[in-house]
Amino acid sequence: GAVVSQHPSWVICKSGTSVKIECRSLDFQATTMFWYRQFPKQSLMLMATSNEGSKATYEQGVEKDKFLINHASLTLSTLTVTSAHPEDSSFYICSASGTFNGYYEQYFGPGTRLTVT
Amino acid sequence: GDSVTQMEGPVTLSEEAFLTINCTYTATGYPSLFWYVQYPGEGLQLLLKATKADDKGSNKGFEATYRKETTSFHLEKGSVQVSDSAVYFCALAPGQFYFGTGTSLTVIP
Numbered sequence: 001g002a003v004v005s006q007h008p009s010w011v012i013c014k015s016g017t018s019v020k021i022e023c024r025s026l027d028f029q030a031t032t033m034f035w036y037r038q039f040p041k042q043s044l045m046l047m048a049t050s051n052e053g054s055k056a057t058y059e060q061g062v063e064k065d066k067f068l069i070n071h072a073s074l075t076l077s078t079l080t081v082t083s084a085h086p087e088d089s090s091f092y093i094c095s096a097s098g099t100f101n102g103y104y105e106q107y108f109g110p111g112t113r114l115t116v117t
Numbered sequence: 118g119d120s121v122t123q124m125e126g127p128v129t130l131s132e133e134a135f136l137t138i139n140c141t142y143t144a145t146g147y148p149s150l151f152w153y154v155q156y157p158g159e160g161l162q163l164l165l166k167a168t169k170a171d172d173k174g175s176n177k178g179f180e181a182t183y184r185k186e187t188t189s190f191h192l193e194k195g196s197v198q199v200s201d202s203a204v205y206f207c208a209l210a211p212g213q214f215y216f217g218t219g220t221s222l223t224v225i226p
Contacts, residue, residue: 006160034214043206043216044161093160095214106214108153110160 002028002100006093006109013084013116021079021112023094029074030096034106035067038091050077074098084116119144123207123217130197130224138192138220140181140207148211150174150183150190155204155219164192164205197224 003026013019023033032051036044048064050056050071058064066088068080077096081088093111100107124139142150149168153161165174170185179194190207202224207217 041219041221043218044214046213049213106210108161108163113158 002026002096002098002107004030004094004096004107004109006112008112009110010113011115013114015085015116016083018080018082019084019114021081021092021094021114023077023079023096023109025075025096025098025107028096028098028100028107030077030098031074032097033071033077034095034097035069035077035079036093036095038093038111040091044093047079081114084114086116089114089116119148119209119211119215121207121209121215121217124220125218127221127223130222132199132224132226133196134224136192136194136197136201136222138205138207138222140190140192140217142188142190142207142209144188144209144211146211148209150181151208151210151214152179152181152190152192153206153208153216155206157203161206197222199224199226 005024007022035047038044047062048056048058050069052071052074056069071077091111095106095108097106120143122141151166152164154164165176167174167183173182181190181192204219204221206219
């Protein structure tokens with residue numbers, strides 16, 4: 001099936017610094033990419049939806065100035081957590097929608113674990 | 118709005134036991150339904166899906182049938198293995214994905 005990668009898979013940063021997470025669709029063009037956040041032992045919460053070349057649409061309660069999303073190409077979206085704090089520690093998962101082998105669906109990345117100290 | 122209600126866990130079973138994880142949904146249209154599995158420390162993997170009523174999705178011995186009359190998509194497996202220990206998420210997608218809260222399954226030898 002289609003592959004979505006995330007980099008890094010795990011990152012530790014100090015409080016107050018910014019961290020960038022990349023999401024790539026490796027073998028198809030993603031018209032839309034989604035960013036989710038997952039707290040320990042909980043479900044995924046959609047943070048934002050981004051379409052290539054346009055501004056992301058954020059879900060209610062998600063600070064757009066804190067979680068910067070860029071979808072500059074059909075294969076790459078980035079999430080930047082600015083001025084990170086310990087409460088931002090979480091598992092961030094991206095997904096990409098596109099057509100692969102004639103099927104249009106959403107494919108999930110493996111996730112990035114962020115720990116803010 | 119659209120939503121998914123999933124059986125709460127955790128669920129602990131002995132190897133070779135029968136598994137059922139209940140999932141019901143609320144949707145205004147005709148969504149696709151999915152089961153995803155998440156192993157410890159990893160992302161989501163698509164387990165199976167069904168795109169219309171009465172469709173049965175199946176994979177690795179797991180199966181689920183899209184029941185429009187009962188708005189359900191229960192996950193079943195006839196004989197679980199230790200390697201099936203994971204968290205299972207039911208989801209629906211009329212476009213955007215809506216996930217259930219997840220059900221943790223532990224299979225003991």
